Structures are given as structure tokens and as C-alpha cells.
Amino acid sequence: MPVLPPLPGFMTIGRRVQVEPPMRPIRQALVNCGAYVDGRRDSTCGDPVSALNRVRTQGSGFVWVGFHEPTYEEMAAVTETFGLHELAVEDAVHAYQRPEMDKYGRYLFIVLKTVEFVEHATANSQGGVVVSSGEIMVFLGRDFIVTVRHGEHSELKQLRTALEADPDQLTLGPAVVMHAIADRVVDEYVSVVAEIEEDIDELETAVFDPDEYVDTEQIYRMKREILRLRRAVTPLAGPLKSLSNQPNSLVPDEVREYFRDVEDHLSHVAERISTFDEMLTTLISAALAEVANRQNQDMRKISAWAAIALVPTAIAGIYGMNFDNMPELHWQLGYPLAILFIIFVCSMLYLFLRKKRWL
Structure with missing residues (x-):
């Protein structure tokens, strides 16, 4: 009997036929790479290594490389050419880091926590999570900036487009990109805080309404989300204060003035978060007192x-x-x-x- 060739997607092992697993699509961790000279993007930018070498040969401009959830192998070439420290690269790959800023030789490593408000219908399907968080790690050097993003929100595509539309800003160097990212992250804090404030107002109205019943679990859940937001906001105050007040060769004086504005917005957000925490603590006490009062009435x-x-x-x-x-x-x-x-x-x-x- 003639032996038939195996069908596509199958391979024969002895007399058995085994189904081959489907090929998985290769995820592209390198999202974008751009070389900027005199504030304008070089259309001939190839890979990050060649782009940085060309910028350093010309003696002007900088390179902006963007990654999304990369692995060690995907960052290997950039790590070697850009001279990134292995500990910082490890933090950037693994994520789940606390907001911080560290100095490694001639560059800075900055961690930013990103947040996004989740609508109630989606939050219920996600176990009651109201605030979804991610991270952006930034390697800031004299002639390069490398961003590593974790999470599905806080994409930097629109931010890159907006910066490229203003070449005068990009002529100040990669610190302008760092400021734009920090400003974007803090603006997200402001919008999330506004959404949470509306929810807290609704909870407050429901707690003191005799015709409505509020489960204390709802208040505890909201308090947990406030704690998640505080962990993202509070540790960032130190790095922003350092960038705005302390002279740094990587951050021009013109850019440091912009960081002061971001620091001011962050301080307002931190104050509102502290107020929310106190309000929720009061609401929990009021809700428990209301429950006890209703039990006495019953x-x-x-x-x-x-x-x-x-x-x-x-x-x-x-x-x-x-x-x-x-x-x-x-x-x-x-x-x-x-x-x-x-x-x-x-x-x-x-x-x-x-x-x-x-x-």
C-alpha cells in the first residue's frame, strides 16, 4: 500500500498521527524608534543601534526607542549599545516596580505608575477593580530615551505625534519627552481622581438616604482602590521634586521649569487622595452606625x-x-x-x- 504524505498540520510518529500546534504570531515588542535631529524626525531611522550610532557620529540629536512588555532577548541589543545597567533592565522587563528614580552612570532610570478608571460594568466583571494600573519605565540619557511600557492603556503613540508636531520643543533634547510622559501620567491621575470623586459622592448620598441600603463591602472596595492609587501617586513626589529643583546635566533649566508644574499637579492629586481616604473612613463608620440603628429599630x-x-x-x-x-x-x-x-x-x-x- 502506498504511503500517503501527511496532511498539513499533522505529523506521523510511528503509526500514530499527532496534531502539530498552530504557529503563534510573533509579538513585536519594539513599538517605535525615532531619531530626532534639530527637533525633526529622521525618516531613515532603522534599528535603534544604527540610529544611536548615527546620532553620535553627527554629534547632535537624540534617539527615542519605545518598547511594550519586552523580554531580555528583545532588549539585548539596546542594552549593550546604550550601556544600560542589567539591574535596571531587569526591573524594566519584570515590571511591578514602585515609582522611583535611580541614577546609573550617565543616565537616569525612572519608573512611573499609570492608572486608568474602569467603568462600573467592566469593573464588576473584573472582580470590582475600579482603577487599572500599568507602568512606564524610562531610561533617560544625554542623546537617547528608552521607554518600556507595561499594560494595555497609556499608549505613547499620540504623545509622540504631538511632540513631533512641535520641533522647537524637541530641540531641547530627550528631557522634553520625559516631561511629556510625566505630564501625561499625572493628567491621568487627575482624571481618575475626578471619576472616583463622583463615586464617593454617590456613596455618601446613599449612606445617609434612609430608603437605600449600602453594603460596607462597597466602601471597603473603594478604599482599596484609593490605596492602589496612593501607591502610584505618593512615591512619585520625590523623583519629580528632584527633577524640578536639583540641577541635572540631563535636564535643561527650561525643562526643569515644566517639571515644577507637573509636581504641583501631583501634590494636588495627593491631597485629594488623602481627603478621599478620610471621607471613606467616615463613611464606613456612618454605614456601620446606620446598620446598628436599623437593627435596633427592627x-x-x-x-x-x-x-x-x-x-x-x-x-x-x-x-x-x-x-x-x-x-x-x-x-x-x-x-x-x-x-x-x-x-x-x-x-x-x-x-x-x-x-x-x-x-
């Missing part, structure tokens, strides 16, 4: 109805005893009068307890 209602039910129970219990010599036992009007007496006493108790606001 117990009073139960006790009031139990007191009213005690009257017919006691009268029926007395006349239900099996004794021969009992008063009114053979009286013809005894039964209707007992019923009327029960109704009268229960009505008086109901009016009395209603006046006392137990019912």
Missing part, C-alpha cells in the same frame, strides 16, 4: 409586635385550661366579650407603641 418592632401578640395568647391560654369550675365557662356572652376585650387591649397597645415610635 428589634423594637419585633418586641412591640411580641407584646401585642402576648395579650390574645395569655387570654386564650387562661380560658383553654381544662377545669370544671371556671368563671364565665357557661356564659353565653363570654366568647364574644373575650374577643372584643382582646381587640381592645391590642389596639390600645398598638396606639401606645406607635406613639412611642416603636412601630
Whole structure:
């Protein structure tokens, strides 16, 4: 019998046929690479290594390289040519870093936390997460800037386009790009804080509304998101203060003035976050007090109805005893009068307890 060739996607092992796994598409970690001379992008920019060598040969301009969730292998050429420290590259590849700024030789390594507000419908499907976070790592040198982004939001494509439309700014060097990224991140903080403020106002209204019930878990969840936002905002104050106040050969004086504005916006965001934390703590106490108050009201209602039910129970219990010599036992009007007496006493108790606001 002739042997047929294997079908596409299959390979034969002995007499068995094994399905080959489908080829996975190769993810492109290098998002963009641009060489900028006199504020304008060089259209002939190839790979980052050749771009940096050309800029250093000309003695002017800088290179901006952008990565998205790269691996060590994908950053190997840039790491070697740009002279990046292995510890900084390790932090950039692994992510989940605290906002910070470190100096390695002739360049700076800066970590920025990015945030994004998640709508309520999407947040419920993600386990109640209201604030989604990511990271942007920046290697800032004299003639280069390397950005490593983690997360699906905070893309830098529009930011790069806006900067390329203003060549005068890019002539100041890569520090302008660093400022634009920091300004973009802090602006995201401002927008997220505004969204959270609306949610806190709704929670506050619901807590003090007697017709609505607010689960304290909702407030705790919001407090957890505020903590997530605080971890992104608070540690960034130190690096921004250093960039705006301390002279640095990598940051021109003109750019340092812009960093002061970013630092001011960040301080306002930090103050609002602290206020939100205090408000949520107060709302938790108010919600717990409201729950305790409603429980007391329920117990009073139960006790009031139990007191009213005690009257017919006691009268029926007395006349239900099996004794021969009992008063009114053979009286013809005894039964209707007992019923009327029960109704009268229960009505008086109901009016009395209603006046006392137990019912």
C-alpha cells in the first residue's frame, strides 16, 4: 500500500498521527524608534543601534526607542549599545516596580505608575477593580530615551505625534519627552481622581438616604482602590521634586521649569487622595452606625409586635385550661366579650407603641 504524505498540520510518529500546534504570531515588542535631529524626525531611522550610532557620529540629536512588555532577548541589543545597567533592565522587563528614580552612570532610570478608571460594568466583571494600573519605565540619557511600557492603556503613540508636531520643543533634547510622559501620567491621575470623586459622592448620598441600603463591602472596595492609587501617586513626589529643583546635566533649566508644574499637579492629586481616604473612613463608620440603628429599630418592632401578640395568647391560654369550675365557662356572652376585650387591649397597645415610635 502506498504511503500517503501527511496532511498539513499533522505529523506521523510511528503509526500514530499527532496534531502539530498552530504557529503563534510573533509579538513585536519594539513599538517605535525615532531619531530626532534639530527637533525633526529622521525618516531613515532603522534599528535603534544604527540610529544611536548615527546620532553620535553627527554629534547632535537624540534617539527615542519605545518598547511594550519586552523580554531580555528583545532588549539585548539596546542594552549593550546604550550601556544600560542589567539591574535596571531587569526591573524594566519584570515590571511591578514602585515609582522611583535611580541614577546609573550617565543616565537616569525612572519608573512611573499609570492608572486608568474602569467603568462600573467592566469593573464588576473584573472582580470590582475600579482603577487599572500599568507602568512606564524610562531610561533617560544625554542623546537617547528608552521607554518600556507595561499594560494595555497609556499608549505613547499620540504623545509622540504631538511632540513631533512641535520641533522647537524637541530641540531641547530627550528631557522634553520625559516631561511629556510625566505630564501625561499625572493628567491621568487627575482624571481618575475626578471619576472616583463622583463615586464617593454617590456613596455618601446613599449612606445617609434612609430608603437605600449600602453594603460596607462597597466602601471597603473603594478604599482599596484609593490605596492602589496612593501607591502610584505618593512615591512619585520625590523623583519629580528632584527633577524640578536639583540641577541635572540631563535636564535643561527650561525643562526643569515644566517639571515644577507637573509636581504641583501631583501634590494636588495627593491631597485629594488623602481627603478621599478620610471621607471613606467616615463613611464606613456612618454605614456601620446606620446598620446598628436599623437593627435596633427592627428589634423594637419585633418586641412591640411580641407584646401585642402576648395579650390574645395569655387570654386564650387562661380560658383553654381544662377545669370544671371556671368563671364565665357557661356564659353565653363570654366568647364574644373575650374577643372584643382582646381587640381592645391590642389596639390600645398598638396606639401606645406607635406613639412611642416603636412601630
